[in-house]
Amino acid sequence: MEDKPSEVVLFGSWYSPYTSRVALALKLKGIPFKYVEENLSNKSELLLKYNPTHKKVPVLLHNGMPICESLIILEYIDEVWNHAPKLLPEDPYQRARVRFWANYTDQKIMPASYPILLLKGEEKQKAIEDMEEMQRVLEEGIKQDFPEQFSFFNGNTMGLLDIVMGVNSYNYKAFHEVTNSEIIGPKNPKIFMWVNAMKEHPLMKDTLPPHDKVVAMLKSMIAPTPDV
Amino acid sequence: MADLKLHGFWYSPYTMRVVWTLKLKGISYENIEEDRYNKSPQLLEYNPVHKKTPVLVHGGKPICESMVIVEYIDELWPQNPLLPHDPYQRAQAKFWIAYAEQMVPVKTAMIFSTNAEEKEKAVEKTWEHFKILEDHCLADKREFFGGEKINIVDIAIGSLFAFLVTIEDLKQVKILVAEKFPRLHLWFDNFKNVPIIKENFPDREKMLATMKYILQRRLASS
Numbered sequence: 001m002e003d004k005p006s007e008v009v010l011f012g013s014w015y016s017p018y019t020s021r022v023a024l025a026l027k028l029k030g031i032p033f034k035y036v037e038e039n040l041s042n043k044s045e046l047l048l049k050y051n052p053t054h055k056k057v058p059v060l061l062h063n064g065m066p067i068c069e070s071l072i073i074l075e076y077i078d079e080v081w082n083h084a085p086k087l088l089p090e091d092p093y094q095r096a097r098v099r100f101w102a103n104y105t106d107q108k109i110m111p112a113s114y115p116i117l118l119l120k121g122e123e124k125q126k127a128i129e130d131m132e133e134m135q136r137v138l139e140e141g142i143k144q145d146f147p148e149q150f151s152f153f154n155g156n157t158m159g160l161l162d163i164v165m166g167v168n169s170y171n172y173k174a175f176h177e178v179t180n181s182e183i184i185g186p187k188n189p190k191i192f193m194w195v196n197a198m199k200e201h202p203l204m205k206d207t208l209p210p211h212d213k214v215v216a217m218l219k220s221m222i223a224p225t226p227d228v
Numbered sequence: 229m230a231d232l233k234l235h236g237f238w239y240s241p242y243t244m245r246v247v248w249t250l251k252l253k254g255i256s257y258e259n260i261e262e263d264r265y266n267k268s269p270q271l272l273e274y275n276p277v278h279k280k281t282p283v284l285v286h287g288g289k290p291i292c293e294s295m296v297i298v299e300y301i302d303e304l305w306p307q308n309p310l311l312p313h314d315p316y317q318r319a320q321a322k323f324w325i326a327y328a329e330q331m332v333p334v335k336t337a338m339i340f341s342t343n344a345e346e347k348e349k350a351v352e353k354t355w356e357h358f359k360i361l362e363d364h365c366l367a368d369k370r371e372f373f374g375g376e377k378i379n380i381v382d383i384a385i386g387s388l389f390a391f392l393v394t395i396e397d398l399k400q401v402k403i404l405v406a407e408k409f410p411r412l413h414l415w416f417d418n419f420k421n422v423p424i425i426k427e428n429f430p431d432r433e434k435m436l437a438t439m440k441y442i443l444q445r446r447l448a449s450s
Binding site: 053062065067068069072073075076079080092093095096099100103104137140141 | 277289318360
């Protein structure tokens with residue numbers, strides 16, 4: 001069945017934080033959309049058609065045209081549906097800082113969680129230390145770039161950086177439980193306070209998978225695969 | 229005149245992008261050439277997170293990450309716009325820039341390859357990326373990624389290709405093979421001949437000498 005061109009379709013995976021980012025942005029803006037859950041071990045023809053280069057989720061389909069890569073999708077959403085709430089600040093310098101920290105999250109922090117999950121012993125400990133250093137850098141950076149006390153990095157409403165960092169840290173307790181670590185905690189007070197406030201936001205609760213599901217999913221990633 | 233300073237390395241593709249952007253828009257700035265073995269205290273203060281170039285300092289405020297800088301410049305100085313106006317085209321442009329970035333680790337692997345097999349593997353991987361650019365972006369035989377005029381995609385990929393020439397010289401291997409990638413090859417020729425790009429294109433001999441030196445120092449210290 002062909003989707004009407006004006007429809008917005010999101011191809012994603014329930015445990016992909018990149019997917020959750022897009023879902024959150026659409027809901028925040030009040031944009032109705034159809035959601036298609038992809039089985040990443042058996043990707044649909046449509047996904048492969050719309051993202052032939054990377055074959056990944058999320059893909060946003062708008063007017064029949066695909067947009068790939070979550071950060072690019074978020075900016076696209078903000079430009080096309082440019083009513084409030086805006087995801088990016090108006091001031092170009094502040095926009096540059098938001099983009100900088102979003103890139104930092106994607107290039108440094110996101111990949112750093114895998115070694116913690118998958119490695120053991122000393123290597124795991126090193127990975128944890130590396131991540132703790134990144135969190136410290138983030139704390140210092142956030143303090144400098146967003147010095148006022150407010151609920152979100154975007155001011156009064158959730159913005160792009162809140163979405164990107166918020167999705168990543170929402171289930172931090174599940175991550176701590178499974179990896180026996182404490183990455184997010186009172187030693188980085190500004191982030192810790194902000195993360196705990198984000199956890200209570202109704203949209204976050206509505207969009208992100210619950211603690212137990214995430215624990216089960218993370219555990220399945222660590223479980224040794226049978227010898228083939 | 230805007231209070232603009234650019235901290236960079238003349239030979240780095242990431243600095244090149246910012247230089248080309250500023251020149252294309254006719255924006256004057258102070259160029260501060262950094263020494264990678266002796267980074268200035270200002271650089272370390274302006275980019276404490278990564279301690280890398282390029283950093284653009286505008287009115288004393290630092291902006292880091294080459295594409296973030298280019299977008300920032302494009303927003304504040306809209307003459308000769310580098311990003312497409314249409315949101316969908318913008319998203320496509322950003323996609324291809326992000327895609328081109330994937331070629332970078334492969335290039336690094338090529339530089340540090342110690343035998344023919346490793347080099348071969350890196351070249352083949354690069355060719356896979358080239359094929360995608362050739363087939364997806366240049367299929368309609370456009371002159372530039374931006375169409376009739378160069379845009380942000382041309383600048384991003386052009387800067388990486390400028391560096392590619394040096395890798396070809398360093399490792400004595402032809403990577404951008406015209407017979408295999410006719411459109412990409414032609415595109416690069418067209419790009420290098422855009423007057424402002426031509427005037428600000430890195431000197432090939434100098435690039436090779438610099439890379440040799442950097443590599444030597446790196447291998448000596450490891």
